[in-house]
Amino acid sequence: HAANRQLADQLRAERLSKGIQHFIGGEWVDAVSGQTFEANSPVDNAPLVTVARGDERDIDRAAQAAHDAFQEWRLLPGKERRAVLHRIADLIEKRSQEIAVLESLDTGQAIRFMKSAAARGAENFRFFADRAPAAQDGQSLPAPGFVNYSIRQPIGPVGVITPWNTPFMLSTWKIAPALAAGCTVVHKPAEWSPVSATLLAEIMDEAGLPKGVHNLVHGFGEDAGKSLTEHPLIKAVAFVGETTTGSHIMRQGADTLKRVHFELGGKNAVVVFDDADLDKALDAVVFMIYSLNGERCTSSSRVLIQEGIYDEFTARIAERAGNIRVGDPLDPATEVGPLVHPRHFEKVCSYFEKAREEGATIAVGGEKVGDTGNFVRPTLFTGARNDMQIAQEEIFGPVLTAIPFKDEAEALQLANGVRYGLAGYLWTSDVTRAHRFAQGMEAGMIWVNSENVRHLPTPFGGVKDSGIGRDGGDYSFEFYMETKNIAVSL
Numbered sequence: 001h002a003a004n005r006q007l008a009d010q011l012r013a014e015r016l017s018k019g020i021q022h023f024i025g026g027e028w029v030d031a032v033s034g035q036t037f038e039a040n041s042p043v044d045n046a047p048l049v050t051v052a053r054g055d056e057r058d059i060d061r062a063a064q065a066a067h068d069a070f071q072e073w074r075l076l077p078g079k080e081r082r083a084v085l086h087r088i089a090d091l092i093e094k095r096s097q098e099i100a101v102l103e104s105l106d107t108g109q110a111i112r113f114m115k116s117a118a119a120r121g122a123e124n125f126r127f128f129a130d131r132a133p134a135a136q137d138g139q140s141l142p143a144p145g146f147v148n149y150s151i152r153q154p155i156g157p158v159g160v161i162t163p164w165n166t167p168f169m170l171s172t173w174k175i176a177p178a179l180a181a182g183c184t185v186v187h188k189p190a191e192w193s194p195v196s197a198t199l200l201a202e203i204m205d206e207a208g209l210p211k212g213v214h215n216l217v218h219g220f221g222e223d224a225g226k227s228l229t230e231h232p233l234i235k236a237v238a239f240v241g242e243t244t245t246g247s248h249i250m251r252q253g254a255d256t257l258k259r260v261h262f263e264l265g266g267k268n269a270v271v272v273f274d275d276a277d278l279d280k281a282l283d284a285v286v287f288m289i290y291s292l293n294g295e296r297c298t299s300s301s302r303v304l305i306q307e308g309i310y311d312e313f314t315a316r317i318a319e320r321a322g323n324i325r326v327g328d329p330l331d332p333a334t335e336v337g338p339l340v341h342p343r344h345f346e347k348v349c350s351y352f353e354k355a356r357e358e359g360a361t362i363a364v365g366g367e368k369v370g371d372t373g374n375f376v377r378p379t380l381f382t383g384a385r386n387d388m389q390i391a392q393e394e395i396f397g398p399v400l401t402a403i404p405f406k407d408e409a410e411a412l413q414l415a416n417g418v419r420y421g422l423a424g425y426l427w428t429s430d431v432t433r434a435h436r437f438a439q440g441m442e443a444g445m446i447w448v449n450s451e452n453v454r455h456l457p458t459p460f461g462g463v464k465d466s467g468i469g470r471d472g473g474d475y476s477f478e479f480y481m482e483t484k485n486i487a488v489s490l
């Protein structure tokens with residue numbers, strides 16, 4: 001803890017005190033308007049760093065730089081792109097402690113999770129680096145009198161817009177495949193946690209990424225973000241964030257016919273049948289809502305429990321939640337840190353009141369911790385019904401809603417009875433039921449007898465209001481590339 005604190009103080013003094021700028025065409029620059037905004041520390045809401053505030057002029061410069069750089073980057077052999085991407089991964093690994101500390105300071109996420117998030121960032125680059133040489137491969141489709149073959153080509157400069165919850169890891173998940181495919185990038189990170197995007201830009205530059213291939217513009221969604229989605233030189237937008245923002249982006253991108261990829265909100269169910277291994281299920285249920293501050297798109301924020309085990313299982317969750325350590329995110333012992341921003345903190349806290357109004361029981365938590373910063377107690381609502389707001393709306397904090405069910409049919413109805421469909425989790429020892437239920441769940445990803453464990457080649461994404469499109473493995477290349485067919489008459 002002391003070492004983390006010391007590093008944090010040093011980084012604040014040496015780096016953050018200078019403020020952070022855009023990175024456009026290989027240069028660190030202020031906003032054209034000269035304007036800035038403050039990002040605050042979630043621990044005490046005191047100013048953490050002054051950030052360049054971009055608008056359409058900064059986006060235009062960045063899009064132009066990405067367009068110019070695209071002409072060469074797209075033609076670079078995949079093997080050379082692979083080498084650069086591996087160097088980026090090496091540097092992420094080398095600077096992982098710095099990344100983790102800055103990410104914790106900026107987001108309030110506990111450092112114990114941010115170390116592995118930095119490692120995942122490096123892994124994302126390695127994974128797509130190794131696929132870069134074959135990214136453009138197509139297939140051969142012979143026909144009578146013709147040879148048909150297809151190739152894949154990078155779509156062009158792309159916009160990447162990311163949220164505040166785990167910004168470093170999420171950004172690499174989008175930027176690495178875009179670069180591997182041969183696209184150039186303009187990244188607009190979230191205004192509440194802009195710091196680690198600067199580190200990533202620095203690392204990519206140091207790794208030898210050519211100027212203009214990756215550009216970073218800070219700013220608010222309604223100006224910098226909006227301009228990016230409207231810019232004619234930007235061919236596609238990969239967006240991670242709220243469902244309503246996704247709708248805005250679709251509208252904003254309509255005039256320029258943007259290709260969009262959306263990873264949006266969730267209200268993911270974990271379903272626990274009475275024949276499950278309940279000790280393992282308990283560990284997973286607790287982990288999947290109370291890790292990463294519950295500010296995690298795949299968190300299981302609704303637990304559906306078979307009625308015979310409901311009382312005992314919820315009592316065990318409450319006991320575990322009550323023992324979770326809330327505190328300074330830089331302390332390795334901390335499990336839940338402060339929520340990212342006072343506005344988000346107020347939103348999460350409003351559900352404590354809502355739960356009471358709706359007639360649910362607060363089995364544990366349901367309150368703020370301390371007088372400074374955005375700390376809340378890990379919370380469990382019991383006695384909830386699926387039509388309550390606490391069961392329908394994405395709270396995006398360490399807050400779990402428990403609902404009992406009678407049988408498989410009712411469990412499926414409850415699991416599917418929300419507007420979202422990102423992830424689903426299911427615990428049972430009946431293998432036939434596991435498959436049947438998994439196939440019936442309306443979600444893009446289902447884990448059976450497991451918490452969320454990512455395997456990077458598998459498709460990642462949501463259905464219903466949780467998203468459009470898939471990431472991972474070749475699915476990412478489908479988004480960042482165009483397939484072209486060439487027919488040669490014989």
Ligand code: NAD
Pocket residue numbers: 161162163164165170188189190191219220221222224225226229240241242243245246248249252262263264265266296297298394396422462466467
């Ligand atoms: P948000 O939608 O408020 O903001 C996300 C980004 O979009 C920010 O960079 C913001 O500046 C930008 N933005 C806002 N308005 C815009 C506009 N009109 N045009 C262009 N850009 C705009 O989301 P958030 O609050 O930062 O993040 C939390 C949300 O993200 C949650 O709903 C969570 O579920 C979701 N999320 C989803 C996944 C996933 O993989 N499905 C992963 C992480 C987070």
